[in-house]
Amino acid sequence: MTVHPDRLFPADPATRDVARRLYAEVATAPIISPHGHVDARVLLDDEPFPDPAALFITPDHYVTRLLHSLGVPLDQLGLGPGADTARRDGRAIWRLLCTHWDAFLGTPVRFWFESELAEVFGLAEEPSEASADRLYDELSARLAEPAFRPRALFERFNIDVLATTDDPADDLAAHLALREDQNFAGRVLPTFRADRYMTPGTAAWAPALDALAEASGIDTGSYAGLLDALRSRRAFFRAAGGTATDTGVLSADATPLADVEAERIHLGALAGEISEADAAAYRANLLYRFAEMSVDDGLVMQLHAGVHRGTHRPTLERFGPDTGHDLPAVGAYTLPLAPILNDFGTAPGFHLVLFTVDETLFGREIAPLAGFYASVYAGAPWWFLDTPLAIGRYRAAVTDTIGFRKTSGFIDDTRAFCSIPARHDMSRRTDASFLASLVVTHQVSEDDALGIARRLVGDQPREVFKL
Amino acid sequence: MTVHPDRLFPADPATRDVARRLYAEVATAPIISPHGHVDARVLLDDEPFPDPAALFITPDHYVTRLLHSLGVPLDQLGLGPGADTARRDGRAIWRLLCTHWDAFLGTPVRFWFESELAEVFGLAEEPSEASADRLYDELSARLAEPAFRPRALFERFNIDVLATTDDPADDLAAHLALREDQNFAGRVLPTFRADRYMTPGTAAWAPALDALAEASGIDTGSYAGLLDALRSRRAFFRAAGGTATDTGVLSADATPLADVEAERIHLGALAGEISEADAAAYRANLLYRFAEMSVDDGLVMQLHAGVHRGTHRPTLERFGPDTGHDLPAVGAYTLPLAPILNDFGTAPGFHLVLFTVDETLFGREIAPLAGFYASVYAGAPWWFLDTPLAIGRYRAAVTDTIGFRKTSGFIDDTRAFCSIPARHDMSRRTDASFLASLVVTHQVSEDDALGIARRLVGDQPREVFKL
Amino acid sequence: MTVHPDRLFPADPATRDVARRLYAEVATAPIISPHGHVDARVLLDDEPFPDPAALFITPDHYVTRLLHSLGVPLDQLGLGPGADTARRDGRAIWRLLCTHWDAFLGTPVRFWFESELAEVFGLAEEPSEASADRLYDELSARLAEPAFRPRALFERFNIDVLATTDDPADDLAAHLALREDQNFAGRVLPTFRADRYMTPGTAAWAPALDALAEASGIDTGSYAGLLDALRSRRAFFRAAGGTATDTGVLSADATPLADVEAERIHLGALAGEISEADAAAYRANLLYRFAEMSVDDGLVMQLHAGVHRGTHRPTLERFGPDTGHDLPAVGAYTLPLAPILNDFGTAPGFHLVLFTVDETLFGREIAPLAGFYASVYAGAPWWFLDTPLAIGRYRAAVTDTIGFRKTSGFIDDTRAFCSIPARHDMSRRTDASFLASLVVTHQVSEDDALGIARRLVGDQPREVFKL
Structure with missing residues (x-):
């Protein structure tokens, strides 16, 4: 298993040459990761990573999803109620991946894996039924070495900023401890994600309110109290280094409610009485309030709808x-965002980063919004779209309308710590390829392209996410 | 008129070289055609094909559509009430195509025609107003030769499996006779398409029920009887070699009804009383039942919505x-498919192949579904999308999420028997080109790409369609 | 600042060579501009253009939009209530563009600007903070020269036909005077755009009706009168050389109303009483009536929905x-267009050109419609989509279904007179590139591609727009 130095570059020799030069400029630049799902405690504790299956497969739904689609039951992959670490057979799970390795051909999951196994772990052999056990042993051995502990990798990966995703009730103990830790120079920032508080009518809502009340010392039994508690926790996150919030919703509806109406729904939901329509209206109102709070406190608002x-x-x-x-x-x-845009779209300092898994939105909605509102940025392709081809289509869809300055820079969005460099590398190669296509069609000079390439991995995410 | 050996391959020399090698591996592989509209009787009777217009133009709405869009009235193309074979002037119709030949430039219809005329019929001259009569005479002469009879072409085309599309009330006499025929070694399979029974409230529905009752010997005057009759005919189709069903609907809504409710609508419709909403609910319920039956009897479920x-x-x-x-x-x-997916999405042996003419679904819906459910496969681009460029976009849209293993393999979907090799050839060239792009960008090795290319024309459709 | 002779051509050398040859065939062909927003009076008066900011920036929302998205307030760009020419500081506005020049990298706005500044105005220096004042002075000097007056540029641009966009109440005085002017040989045609009359319930509606009544001498106090007045003005526009109408709506709903119902809404709206639903129904009915009128009088119907x-x-x-x-x-x-298509889709001589800013419509709706109805043409990519990449995607989306004969030819749609050649040049380069891709993949011969390239800038728009 070798990873080619020219991978993902265009085949045309002239274009490839330009892409190589652009990529070379940013290949080793520090990684800025303004959005992801790594647990800060992993870096605080700096324990060896668990076995290869628990590191690479079980927690990564990109991997388990495709194996499941090939007929592998999820419980065989270590998921489900009986799947606690003690009883899982990591080696058997790893073998399942290796025997289905061919089915990943052409997917970014395989691309990331290859980069990771070859470049981070130095494996030479390709996964297969025959090599599975050997690879498992090799990986296990590596994971036991000090050089493969989280902090060593953090340094080796050259990570400059790593943002996590955290509940407002979280005490951020790991973040705070890392900030105090003289032996850790990295910047690990919390991100405020208040999704749980948007779901009145579900069983999880009232307990979430209780946890938030405890964390904030503010009674969340009322809507007004909830807003106060959220504001208080946002301040706490800011104090802990946080610069951004995130919200994941099905609908981006942001219609505000009168306070009295929101209060009525809040109290009703606590009393166990809430209609579907009221729950949706409550969610939409909170989304609006989150924007309002961001205008007030300056936290960047990410929206994954x-x-x-x-x-x-x-x-x-x-x-x-x-x-x-x-x-x-x-x-x-x-x-759906019209209320936020009308009221806050031109508010100074407000940053709203829009992500989508529906590609039609890049050109039809997100770029036109980012091409008028100073507050709006076009988020990098997300999830199903976080792939070389989709990133190319994203650039092709938004650049006409907004160039590069209103794009977010790359977001790895990963829980798989060891895949971070492979993902950023993919993005750098893909952006270099797109820029090269502009150079060889004489739309942008190579000098200008170099400047854009540098900006996309540095100043651009720093400015967008206020880092 | 010559067809170039490199047609449809990428222009970049290195990529083209890879594409050539990949294509060479599958260029002459047997044709598996798991979905199409050829009449089995054509092969049973093995009569000479009719005149060129009746073979190439009149029955092919891809051709008549575009001529109509240029201002040619459909009756001049042999369609309509007065258009019985006796009165049509095949030569005049053929001339209309030839005089509008330039308007087809850049379309796959022209691409298929050129391949067909050059490679199947050996014509050297390009269609034009000047050549129309000569070509008509040449083609007519060819069609009279024994080598151009259906069975001879079937053998020359190297067709391994040919699936037809048939009504459940069909007696499959041609299929059964072909199976018995010692002089015909080909495999011609029926496909069960029960669309007519989904349309209560239309004039055609009650007569269809009657025909089905006669074919099955089961009273279809009740909903329960209809289901029994359909099950019985599915068994009959299976016995005749069928492995799949097909359903064409506007909406993929598959909400099941309680039996008593479906029965009420069925009886009401027979009595001439049915609302639009009830008709839609009846259709949706039948779609659900078709999935249920496929889980029971193993027939592959194709869905063209x-x-x-x-x-x-x-x-x-x-x-x-x-x-x-x-x-x-x-x-x-x-x-709309949620009820089927929730209840049968992980049912062992269930195969559901989803086709679309809305490209946005490839990446946003079909690949994500096929990337989780073992039952779901991403159907090849259909109809308006059955073109070199759209096939490339399909691969670019789905491969990131599902690689190649959850795709259906090529479907020619044609009523034009003589176009079958041209269509499969187009697909093989286009897939070779896409795979070549993965090879030259170092995402897939050439060896792996060769394996995928072979699989896409062989094991892949065999497995998906249980052939 | 140089503009490269090969700009926008594909990077692959063989494809680029073909694109060069195809482009060379049409590079200097006369410009046919069947849809745009230049004011005919500019050509009648032939006064020097105003200062560079007022010419290039303030009236061009493509430019002001992106500057605004970077945080530049619109009033600093000369917009808004206090923004009359006298008080604007053109030099300061121009500097704002120059200091944000980098943010336009990769956008077509920058591409147009570069072509315009280099090729029309002969500037050698790139805009930047440092060069801003020098460039402003150079441009100002040029604008004062006789060779840069509107008529001189019209001739230099080699414009064959220029269509404007005009209100039905317009007296077309400038158009009529230009037709009489012995010193002006160009063809400047009005386009009938009756959007204002479709908005009952807005404050602008009744005054618009009054203006139309005055222009036509027909009482527009009734719906019947409005239709008569519109018909009368269409005849007036035809007499002034007009060949087309245009309509801009949010929804393309074209459901007709009974006359009595339309009359009821009309009278109600004049009396200040109209519901949202009635206003929408009135708009939809008028859209249907516009089609009906086009069938009667032969004016091409453009639809921008x-x-x-x-x-x-x-x-x-x-x-x-x-x-x-x-x-x-x-x-x-x-x-939404079904009523028009059912009733007039096959009406002889009816031309309906459909434009969109939603790319998904090209392949899914517009090409299939244009591929059946002789009346329907696929309009060139519009507004946000009027870019090299989007034009390529448009060709890739529609060519499979309709080839080139049912496409509209390029539309510049601009208010920026000096950008007309740059925009048509972009289109010619992009179409040459797409055609070259068909040539090198052996789908179209180079001779045929040359014919298509010529047709796309000549006979095609002439036929579609009846010029």
């Missing part, structure tokens, strides 16, 4: 959320 | 259906 | 319409 979550009921019940059956919805931003 | 049929009323009234004014609808699978 | 206008309320109130916050809507033609 348009995903149907947990669509396969039997799998959801047995294996829980984030197990591969979340599906892209038909997206929409222009109309 | 999202077409507005017969949209131009005056043309429909005068010339009937399938005359060029069917139009793509905004498609949707994720939400 | 699917834009949310003036979405940012505060900007709309302060700076008025067309200030950068119009946004693309989810488009639809197939269903």
Whole structure:
């Protein structure tokens, strides 16, 4: 298994030459990761990573999803109620990946894996039924070495900033401890994600309110209290280094409610009485309030809208959320976000980064919005679209309208710590390829392209995310 | 008129070289055609094909549609009430095509025609007003030769499996006779398409029920009887070699009804009383039941949803259906199929192949579904999308999420028997080109690409369609 | 600042060579501009253009939009209530563009500007903070020269036909005077755009009716009168050389109303009483009537549907319409246009040109419609999509279904007179590149491609727009 130095570059020799030079300029630049799902505690504790299956497969729904689609039951992959670490057979799970390795051909999952196994772990052999056990042993051995502990890798990966995703009730103990730690120079920032508080009418809502009340010391039994508690926690996150929030919703509807109306729904929901329509109205209002709060406190607002979550009921019940059956919805931003844009679209300092898994939105909604509102940025392709081809289509769809200055820079969005360099590398190669196509068609000079390439991995995400 | 050996291959020399080698590996592989509209009787009777116009133009709405869009009235193309074979002037119709030949430049229709005329019929001259009569005479002469009879062509085309599309009430006499025929070694399979039974409230519904009752010997005057009759005919189709069903609907809504409710609608419709909403609910329930039956009997379920049929009323009234004014609808699978996916998505052995004429579904709905459910396969681009460029976009849209293993393999979907090799050849060239792009960007090795190319024309459709 | 002779051509050397030859065939062909927003009076008066800012920036919402998205307030760009020419500081506005020049990298706005500044005005220096004042002085000097007056440029640009966009109440005095002018040989045609009359319930509607009544001498106090007045003005526009109408709407709904119903709404609206639903029904009916009138009088019907206008309320109130916050809507033609298509789709001589800012419509709706109805043409990519990449995607989306004969030819749609050659040049280069890709993949011969390239800049728009 070798990874080619020219991978992902255009085949045309002249274009490839330009892409090489542009890539060379940024290949080793520090990694800025303003959005992801790594647990800060991993870096605080700096324990060796667990076995290869628990590191690479079980928690990564990109991988388990495709194996499941080939007929591998999720419980064989270590998911589900009986899947605690003690009883899982990591080696057997790893073998399942290796025997299905061919089915990943052409996918970015395989691309990331190859980069990771070859470049991070130095493996030479390709996964296959025959090599599975050897690879498992090799990887296990590596993971036991000090050089493969989280902090060593963090340094080796040259990560400059790593943002995590955290609940407002989180005490951010790991973040705070890392900031105090003289032996750790990295910047690990919390991101405020208040999704749980947007779901009145679900069983999880009231306990979430309680946890938030405890964390904030503010009674969340009322809507007014909830807003106060959220504001208080936002301040706490800011104090801990946070610069951004994130929100994941199905609909981006942001219609505000009168306070009295929001209060009525809040109290009703606590009393166990809430209609579907009221729950939706409550969610939409909170989205509006989050924008309002961002205008006030300067936290960047990320919005990830348009995903149907947990669509396969039997799998959801047995294996829980984030197990591969979340599906892209038909997206929409222009109309549902109108209240936020009308009221805050030109507010100084407000940053709103829009992500989508519906490609039609890049050119039709997101770029036109980012091409008028100083507050709006076009988020990098997300999730199903976080792939070489889709990133190319994203650039092709938005550049006409907004150039590069109103794009977010790359977001790895990963829980797989070891895949971070492979993902950023993919983005750098893909952007270099797109820029090279502009150079060889004489739309942008190579000097200007070099400047853009540098900016996309540095100043651009720093400015967008206020880092 | 020559067809270039490198046609459809990428222009970049290095990529083209790879594409050539990949294509060479599959260029002469046997044709597997798991979905199409050829009449089995053509092969049973093995009569000479009719005149060139009746073979190439009149029955092919891809051709008549574009001629009509240029101002040629459909009756001049042999369609409509007065258009029985005896009175049509085949030569005049052929001339119309030849004089409008330039308007087909850049379309796959012209590409297929050129391949067909040059490679199947050995014509050297390009169609034009000047050459029309000569070509008509040449073609007519060829069609009279034994080597151009259906069975001879079937053998020359190297067709391994040819699936037809058939009504459940069909006696499959031609299929059964072909199976018995010692002089015919080909495999011609029926496909069960029960669309007519989904349309209570239309004039055609009750007669269809009667025909089905006669074919099955089961009373279809009740909903329960209809289901029994359909099950019985599915068994009959299976016994005749069938491995698959097909369903064509506007909406993929598959909400099941309680039996008593479906029975009420069925009886009401027979009595001439049915609302639009009830008709839609009945259709949706039948779609669900078809999936349920496929889980039971193992017949592959193909779904072709999202077409507005017969949209131009005056043309429909005068010339009937399938005359060029069917139009793509905004498609949707994720939400409307939820009942089927929740109940049968992980059922062992269930195969559900999803086709669309709305390209946005490839990446946003079909690939994500096929990337989780073992039952779901991403059908090849269909109809308006069955073209070199659209096939390339399909691969670019789905490969990131599902690689190649969850794609259906090529479907020619044609009523034009003589175009079958040209269509499969187009697909093989286009897939070779896409794979070559993965090879030269170092995402897939050439060896792996060769394996995928072989699989896409062999094991892949065999497995998906249980051939 | 140099513009490269090969700009926008494909990088692959063989394809580029073909593109060069195809482009060379049409590079200097006369410009046919069947749709745009230049004021005919500019050519009649032939006064020097105003200062560079007023010529290039302030009236061009493509430019002001992107500057605004970077944080430049619109009033600094000369927009808004206090922005009359006398008080604007053209030099300061020009400097704002120059200091933000880098942000335009990769956009077609920059591409047009570079072509314009280099090829029309002969500037050698690139805009930047340092060069801003020098460039402003150079441009100002040029604008004062006789060779840069509108008529001289019209001749130098080799414009054969230039269509403007005009209100039905317009007296077309400039057009009529130009026709009489012995010193002006160009063809400047009015286009009938009756949008204002479709908005009962807005404050602008009744005054518009009054103006139309005055222009036509027909009482527009009734719906019947409005139709008569519109018919009368269409005849007037035809007599003034007009060959086409245009309509801009959010929805393409074209459901006709009974006359009595339309009359009821008309009278109600004049009396100040109209519901939203009635206003929408009135608009839809008028759209149907416009088609009916086109069938009668032969004026080509252009339809620009699917834009949310003036979405940012505060900007709309302060700076008025067309200030950068119009946004693309989810488009639809197939269903909403059904009444027109059913009744007039095959009417002899009827031409209906469909434009969209929703790319998904090209392949899914517009090409299939144009591929059946002789009346329907696929309009060139519009507005946000009027870019090299989007034009390529348009060709890739529609050619499979309709080839080239049912496409409109290029539309520059500009208010920026000096950008006309740059825009047509972009289109010619992009079409040459697409055609070259068909040539090198052996789908179209180079001779045929040359014929198509010539047709696309000549006979095609002449036929579609009846010029």
